Amino acid sequence: MSDIKKMYSTILGDSFPMDMTISFGDQKLVYRKRTWKIKQEDGSFDERGIRYGENPDQEAALYELVNGNLTLGNCKFIDPGNGLVSAIDVEDMLQVGKHPGKINLTDVDNGLNIIKYLMDKPAAVILKHNNPCGAAYGESLANAFDRANRCDRIAAFGGAVIMNRPCDIETANLLAENYLEVVCAPDYEEGSLDIIKKRKNLRVIKMAGIDRLADFEKFRFIDFKSLIDGGIIVQQSAVNSIRSVNDLKPATATWKGEEFACERQPSQREIDDMLFGWAIEHGVTSNSVLYVKDGCTVGIGTGEQDRVGVAEIAVHKAYIKYADIICYDAYNVPYADLALQVSKGEKDQELLEEIDAKVKADRANLPGTVMISDAFFPFRDGADVGIKQGVTAILQAGGSMRDFETIQACNEADPQVAMMYTGQRSFKH
Numbered sequence: 001m002s003d004i005k006k007m008y009s010t011i012l013g014d015s016f017p018m019d020m021t022i023s024f025g026d027q028k029l030v031y032r033k034r035t036w037k038i039k040q041e042d043g044s045f046d047e048r049g050i051r052y053g054e055n056p057d058q059e060a061a062l063y064e065l066v067n068g069n070l071t072l073g074n075c076k077f078i079d080p081g082n083g084l085v086s087a088i089d090v091e092d093m094l095q096v097g098k099h100p101g102k103i104n105l106t107d108v109d110n111g112l113n114i115i116k117y118l119m120d121k122p123a124a125v126i127l128k129h130n131n132p133c134g135a136a137y138g139e140s141l142a143n144a145f146d147r148a149n150r151c152d153r154i155a156a157f158g159g160a161v162i163m164n165r166p167c168d169i170e171t172a173n174l175l176a177e178n179y180l181e182v183v184c185a186p187d188y189e190e191g192s193l194d195i196i197k198k199r200k201n202l203r204v205i206k207m208a209g210i211d212r213l214a215d216f217e218k219f220r221f222i223d224f225k226s227l228i229d230g231g232i233i234v235q236q237s238a239v240n241s242i243r244s245v246n247d248l249k250p251a252t253a254t255w256k257g258e259e260f261a262c263e264r265q266p267s268q269r270e271i272d273d274m275l276f277g278w279a280i281e282h283g284v285t286s287n288s289v290l291y292v293k294d295g296c297t298v299g300i301g302t303g304e305q306d307r308v309g310v311a312e313i314a315v316h317k318a319y320i321k322y323a324d325i326i327c328y329d330a331y332n333v334p335y336a337d338l339a340l341q342v343s344k345g346e347k348d349q350e351l352l353e354e355i356d357a358k359v360k361a362d363r364a365n366l367p368g369t370v371m372i373s374d375a376f377f378p379f380r381d382g383a384d385v386g387i388k389q390g391v392t393a394i395l396q397a398g399g400s401m402r403d404f405e406t407i408q409a410c411n412e413a414d415p416q417v418a419m420m421y422t423g424q425r426s427f428k429h
Helices: 002-009 102-115 141-151 169-176 192-196 208-216 268-281 307-331 335-343 349-365 381-388 403-412
Strands: 019-024 027-033 036-039 045-048 063-067 093-095 123-128 131-137 159-163 180-185 203-206 222-226 232-236 252-255 258-261 289-292 297-301 370-373 393-396 418-421
Touching (some): 102 123, 102 159, 131 141, 131 268, 141 159, 141 169, 258 403, 268 370, 289 307, 297 349, 307 349, 307 370, 335 349, 370 381, 381 393, 393 403
Parallel strands (some): 159 180, 393 418
Antiparallel strands (some): 123 131, 123 159, 289 370
């Protein structure tokens, strides 16, 4: 066991060069490897790049664009010198903890990729393995983080938190109650750092550029995928163009000469949740289905091979996480721990039965949610999963040959379910 622990604490180092140049035709982009002089316990300084890659035996390096830019279609990078993750300086690492590895940085980057569409009010996104496990708006930053954390307290353990407002003392107290790997905010108000730093291994990052994220909404960058044979696929990054009710399309379809249309129109609250949910969807691995309510995620299903399966998984997760938060609120222990205590005869079985009964009665807070699908439903069975759980509205891409079936499912529901189309899918691989 000690050897395994040592594996994760070892700093691998890397063999990558300090400079990298990429040419696109006659355009030349110059990159420099990002390293940091990190103070050691004995007071000396050691220069290090990122900790390691996705696993401890994978070398990795972080490069910052320092010269040139790119005009390729409508792709243009953020001007050199104004970077975000790749421009983190040692002064921005307000607490280094274990200095960041690849997964930490890509979690932060995907958090920024989501939260750039949520800049209009306080918001927090918690990520784990490059997928959001909880995301929420709030009346305050503390409220936003608390709501995001309560979506999935289990997965948030060891996660990365990205916030779009300066961290205040109330938020810091909530952060300090949880085990997290990374906290990233545009700034930290006086007194908040002293609270957060009680978690010694926590990486605390100040990223002033978060204040400008809304300016980068339409920016596309070049996404590289290296292939096993050394080949590379390059693509323009996705841009979320569903930003207001005017971008939504009515759910209509034609089948064998017959016209179909959703009979119930969404309420303002449901439209707001559609826009919020589509912004979160932008950073979720496909196939995915989300359930959101009142600017907060309720269930997130990610990376499944079939759409009905991921809709069911998101429901299953909602039930598990809801039981856990009810148990934690009541007894300050996770549901799994209480179940273990019951199995050992240390706690009464009735405690679990009460929690289970409440989860069943509340249906895991799913009634009233808006169902978000990152692509069309090829059959109505995916939508039927959400409708059975009490969703009141659905947002999906539309464009399936069987859209009429999903429209029928919404119209047949009691009460009827509203549905809108985006006209675009939001796949992320």
